[in-house]
Amino acid sequence: MNKNQTLSQNPAIKRGNLFRSMSLRNRLLLAFILLAILPVLITGTVASLISAGGLRNEAFNRLDAVASQKENEIKTLLKVLQTNLDLISEDNETQQNILLLLQNDTETEVVNTRLLRNEIASFIEKTGYFTEAFILNEEGTIVLSTNTSQEEKIQKNQEYFIQGLTAPYVASPTYEVALSNYSILISQPIKNRFGKIVGVLAGRVNLSTLNDIMQQRSGLGETAELYLVSSNFAVLTDLQHGELSLGETYMRTEGVTSAIRNKTSGSATYIDHTDATVLGVYRWIPELQVALLAENDQSEALQASTRVFQTTVGLILVTVLAAIFVSFVVTRGITSPITKLVHIAENIAQGNLELQAEVSQDEIGVLAQAFNTMTLRLSDLINTLEQRVADRTKALATTTEVSRRLSNILDEKQLLFEVVEQIQSAYDYYHGQIYLLDDSGETLVLAGATGEGGKILLERGHRISIERGLVGRAARSKASVLVPDTSKEPEWLPNPLLPETKAEVVVPILLGDKLLGVIDMQDSVTGDIFAQDVEFLQAIANQVAVGLQNARSYAGVQARAQREALISSINQKIRGETTVESALQVAVREVGRALGGVSTKVVLKNSNTEKN
């Protein structure tokens, strides 16, 4: 399970870090653009939606008003049609003739059918509401029609006839095969003077009247569609968009279906027969069993809102461009110094400390300043470190050199001189000197010194009591004394011959526990002598101690050898004398020569003396 979790979580982590993994600049860019777009997008969308909602309502209201108007016009038309049908038989003579015609028991032609037909024809032609008016007898046979080809047809099974026998009736649109058209028939009973129904008067409604009503646009827009659909979904009136083939054009849009299936009125947004999204208002007209549709393309109705939307899109584009430009400039201002700092940091990481960051006036400038300081410090630190390593190396070399020389130099004076010279030059001290402890063990005698001051002091035979000064303190304590700033040291004895002295270090020359003398180094700069200098000086001092020891023992051996050689040569000379007198003479002379020309005499005593 843990394994699964890890596996499945990895991509998520990567996704979550996408933003973070972007460069600082891209992140800033993205943030700027988002910040710029969001408000425009939100306000634009809200504005579009609000205006769309308002426009939609307005469009629906307009469609509804038109639909109501058309519905009323159609209902009015139906009343007018029925009144018109009534008017056909209004005239007394016509009525008489119709009734006579329907009395089919008479074989004789009592009625001039032709005249009657013409009369009715001219009437319906005048009003234009009917294309045909006809009279059916009780059996449903057309006995007279303004369209003679229709006469004699038997309509007894037709609804308009059956219903028309009892009361005025409006038949729903029915396709008439013989006429290749939809027909709306209006019928009413014909009563004789006794009130008995003897036939039916029917009129075939002129569909163009209905068409005309529907074609009046009533101020609707270009894309508006106003039409009637029969209950079998066949379109009855002309379409603005699309061919109408009466009897073959069916319409099954959501609006039509809702009206016909549910026999209700309402409104909806749906796809129309041209595949456009429309706002539609539908009405069910029960009197005619048809649906009335008023539709308007949504795109047209919402044009204003679309414009708001387009403006929003345009604004977004402009804002994005502006945001890109501004954020580009700003992020460049922010990130390029950072990038430079990063570059410098990378250089530092690679050991290059010579680059300097540009210092601007802002926080990044402060950072750059800090960076520069850091680089400088780092550089200093490294340089100091190098200097110290060099110093130490040099000191080591000096120590080695001093010891090498010391081992070769057996002359004490030369040794001391060399030591002081070496140390002073190696450490670049102002002045160096060596004191040796005299036989009394109370006084330190200057044995070697550098510079003119040192020469004068040496000639003077400068000496100092071990009770005094820094030199004395080192001798007494047999420990090194470091005074980084002599002006702050009360025990320090200024020497007029060495006016530049500001700091001093004194180390004892010890052979085992025995003090031989001290090495004294003076510097003209305060704080420039370090503890490790003391260590090195001490190491040199130890070497010097050994050197001194060597030199002294060498001098001792040499002096004894000379003495023995002298004695031996005197012995030789004495042995060569044959007489006591001459032997004594030689002895006196040679001893006197050996002792440096002092007056020499030999006193002979008695044998007792000789025996001693």
Place this chain on the structure above:
Amino acid sequence: MSKISIHLFSLFAALALFISACAGGNPLRASDKVVVQLSWFHSVEYAGFYTALEKGYYAEENIDVTLIAGGPEVDALSEVDNGNAQFGISTGDSLIIARTKQQNLLAVATLFRNNPLVVMSLVSGEIQKPEDLSGKTVGVIAPDLSTTWDVQFLALLQRMGIERESVNFSAIEDYHGANEITSGKVDAMSGMFATNEPILAEMEGDELNLIYYKDYGVDVYPNTLFVTEEFAQANPDLVTRFVRATLRGYQYAIENPEETAALALKYDETLDLEFQQEVMKAQIPFIDTGDAPIGSMDENVWNTTQEILLEFGLIATPVDLATVYTNQFIAP
């Protein structure tokens, strides 16, 4: 943990979907097998059946449908009566007659809501009304006038008070368009389907006058869909589903005539597409009259049919029409 619960959730969701699919669609139930005996050779007249098959309307109703073409030698009534087919197509009058012969068949829908029979003549023949047929030579289907088409023609004449003797009958031998009229053999041809021969004749350039039987009181359904009474009683649900799918097919056919006409060629590749398309368009007003649901039948038409049969002695006594047809399987 959240991953696991998501997996569990989707598993349950899938399970729930599967269960609801099983409950709703019932895909495990075997489909009902149904054989339909057509009244004549394959043609666009049966467009609704083709459409219901091709568009999967029968499949949606879980019915496996086989269509059997008819022909001069095939009697759809017997095929259904003896159980070779469950559904058949025949004329309304034949069902009334069958009832008197103890074939208990029940019409459950009609393909055409109007009688398409016409007397066809050339405009130049000036035969506009039945009375114009007096003294003319009229083509008939059978020399002895025994077919339903001839009986209906005689009924037309009778209703218009035209003496049978005033008309010369001549059995039609060439059914191609108006050939027999243009050749002068006859003045008019009776028993023509407005959705067939006149279409061909007009396509060939003839200008025609058509006298519709239905306009003169001869209202007979020419192609009713029927089952045995027993079958309808035993399988009311299946009949309802079959009728629903078939009428849905016809509804689609009349709204998409050209597309549907092409389907007929799948069943008989020798058919002429252009002709089938014209026929399909001509059928529309017969299938859908606009004033009532397609497929539905009118009592008056059945009454008229029975009257004609009685008039011509084809049945001795009236039958209860309620046993011959029903609209109960047609959705309002």
